[in-house]
């Protein structure tokens with residue numbers, strides 16, 4: 001699957017694994033929402049990658065629930 005880097009727009013809401021540069025923190029999972037850019041890591045010089053784990057449409061965009 002495609003991976004994303006900071007500044008790229010999130011094309012599918014869901015859970016992503018963040019793979020940081022080795023050393024400063026362990027990889028972990030986050031929820032990202034469609035349309036928002038993936039953010040930079042607060043640790044200077046780190047180039048995280050965002051890897052889709054489980055994608056799911058945000059409830060606000062789901063046809064059964066959106067206003």
Ligand SMILES: [Zn+2]
Pocket residue numbers: 020021024025041042043046047048
């Ligand atoms: Zn980092």
